[in-house]
Each structure stands twice: as C-alpha cells, then as structure tokens.
Amino acid sequence: MPHPLIELDRSSPEPLYRQVRRAIEHGIAAGTFDPGHRLPSSRELSAELGVSRNTINLAYQELVAEGFVESRERSGLFVNAEMRSPCPAPEQRARPRIDWSDRVRRFPDAGVPHLEKRTDWHTYPYPFVAGQMDVSAFPARSWTRCLRDALYRPHLFPALQDSVGADDPMLVDLVCRHLLTARGIEADPAEVLITVGSQQGLDLLGRALLGPEHLVAMENPGYLDARHIFLRTGAGVRGLPVDQGGLLPPDDLADIDLLYLTPSHQHPTNVTLSIGRRRRLLELAAAAGTVVVEDDYDSEFRYQGSPTPALKALDGSGDVVYLGTFSKFLSPGLRLGYLAAPRELVRELREIRRYVLRHPPGHLQRAMALLIDSGEYQRSLRRYRTKLMRKWEATCAAVAEHLPWPQGPYPPGGVSLWMTGPSTLDCRRLAERAERDGVLIEGGDLFFLGGEPPRNHFRVGFAAIPPRAIEPGIRLLGQVCRELLG
C-alpha cells in the first residue's frame, strides 16, 4: 500500500516510536492512507525506516488503542475508515455557503491604517523596530525558576486554579507596594486590575465607558492602536496637538468624555509632559468631568535625570486611570500589564474581563509575583536600563553623524527616536528603500490623525537591535536618505 515518507529525526528528544505514530496519525487525518488497504507490516516498516520492530509495534499498539487503526484477524492492520478525514482538500471543497465578508461585523475604524508589525524583524541585520525587545536581555534563568516555583506549594492553587474574575493577590499586592509606589501612586488592591497588557486595559475601558455618543481626545501624533480601540466602540476621536512640552492643553475639555495620553514619554515623539500642563489638564478634566487615562508604558527608561512621577500621582481625586505594562521591560510576548483606577471602575472592568477571558493566566501572574518578590525584577530592570542607555547614546551619536540634516537634542528617555527630516523626505519611500538594505524603520505618517499627514517623520527604535548593528545601520540609513533627497 502507498504510505507517506516517514521522516525520523534521530536527534530529537521525542522517542522514535512516537515519531512513527505521529506520522501515521497525520497521514490518516490528511487522507493519505486509504482505509481499504493494509498498513505495512512491522517487519516491512522497520526495515524501511531502519528501526527495530519493537519501535513499529509500539507505534501500532497506540494507534490501535486509540482507534486510528483496526486489527483484522489474519489480515493485518487497516486504517479505521471512520477516522479518515472527512475534510477534502481546499481545492475540492464546495464554495462556502456563507459570504463571510458580508456576515462579519464592520467596525468604525475600517478606514484607519494599522501599524504594520513584522514578526520576522529579527531576521534583518538592522532592525530599528519599536515595540520589540532585546530577547537576550530577558532574565530567562530567573523567570524559569519563578515559573517552576509557581507550580509548588504554596503557589500551586493561585497558579493553576480557575480564579474566575479574580487576580493573583500576591501580584496585586506587589504591584501596589513596589511598582505603583515607585511612580508616586498610592493604591490599594481593590483599585488594581491585572491585564494582558495595556491594550486590554484600553479595550476594557472602551467597553465600559464609550459608545457612539462619546468623544475621546488623544495626542496627535499619538498611539495608533489606542485610536483603533476607541474608534471600534463607535466613539469619535479628536487629536490634540503636541509640541516639545507634550500635549498642548485645549481651552477646555467640555465636550470630551475621555482624554487618553502618554505623559512620561509621549508616543511617538518621546517628549515629557511639563508639570504646568499636567496640572492644567487635571484642572480642565475635573471641571468637565472628563475621564483621564494615563498610559505609562515605558517610564522606567529614563537616561538622564530621574523619571517624572506619574500624572496620577498629582491627581488628588484618584480618578485618573493608570495603565502599566510588563511589555517594554520584560517582554511584549508575555502579555501582562496592570491598571490602577477607582475601585468602582475596577469592579466593573473585572466583570467585563470575566466574560472576555476570565483572568490573565494564573501561572504567569504568580511567576511575575515571585520575580518581583525575589528582587530579580528590579535588578534586571536596572541592567536593562543601562543597556538601553548605551544604545540610546549610540543611536543619538550615529544619527548626528550620518543623517543629512541637523539632529537632536533628543528626549532622554524611551526606546526610540522620533526623527523629523526635511519636508521633501517621504518616510514611506525611505522605509521601503531602507528595507532593501536590511534596515527596518517605521514611517511616522501613520501616527497622525486626520487629513493629509506629514510624511517627513519616522521612528528609529533601538531596544531590539544589537548594539554593534546601530552605527552601521544608521550609516546605511543616512546613505538612503541622501539618495532619496538627491
């Protein structure tokens, strides 16, 4: 009978019999094995694959036990016809009955562009991407220890049980005592919700507070993902201008239901909101009853002076909603963050979250709690901040040397530089052309709201790129800029 080529990987830790069994099982599911025919005998297959008959027999025994294969007396082993995939190959399938493009809900952000995040960025020699991290800086050994410890008493139940709507009390306590206090915020556990990242915090706030009758204000340029999330609720979104001192407060916030901003390092320009403007915005919000949402995504990364306290720390009412994340320092792939807000709001957000994903994985929450509790979180953060500071210095020096227009000074924080080229520079063309030389940058036009966005801005992220690639990468980028600008 025809049977697919079974490839065995002798260096794999997976036992050979399991590999044989998996290959046959896969062949049955894919319809490669015809149920009418006999499987090769263990003698034939062992000779063909160069393994012992015992290996083949073990694989067959499991396949029989699980019903993939049936043993017919004196005839041999046959594929169980019922196990054959009912699923024809894609080209043989009938046309779908449902026109899915017509069925799926249309969201009001349909016309807004998306940040094109590449997942193959690490295969490029000069990945000046934002939003990724240097995986070699991740405290893998300590994290592994915390993941393991989280599976032993007394951590076992919080790590593995269904906590329904609750968070890990140990993590919440440590967030309150260590992370929020470091930002000048006093919160008790009922005022904290663990999230699967700031993005979820924004989504929950959108579900709880926004609808078509509401208006959101945010920085322009600003965080494109937040804009999508707000628009998807049906709310209107208005951009407020940003300059060197951060968001420019409008005359009033009377018609604004929610103000979203990134005061520590404005996204994407990295400027810090001045203290005078912070006070003014809080006054305006209090007068208008506007909900203020502070996204404090990377305040840890300050390379000169000390980080400014959070906006929420200035707010006597406690009404400011604060979003924190583990994405920038530890890893965006962990999907863990937290928010601090008045307890009534946290209660409501928890209820909403319960019907979305119940709670962020308990095992991850407890491991994160153990990492913070052991002191390793702070130690790794200090090490990572020093690494990033060197990269920030190297990137500032390289752009000053190689880019063909006057540079800087750049705000001493964040994980990227916001570049403004001459008005004739087209960041889209620059990004495309640089990519051909292995240099990845992000065009800046996407971050602007409305009309005809300027095309002469772009972002150079330095968190993910290896230090030795910074200078040659920026040198190449400089050459491409010269070429495009003529």
Ligand SMILES: Cc1ncc(COP(=O)(O)O)c(C=O)c1O
């Ligand atoms: C402005 C801003 N907020 C938040 C985040 C982090 O989001 P999350 O915690 O969902 O990974 C990012 C990441 O790129 C960001 O740029």
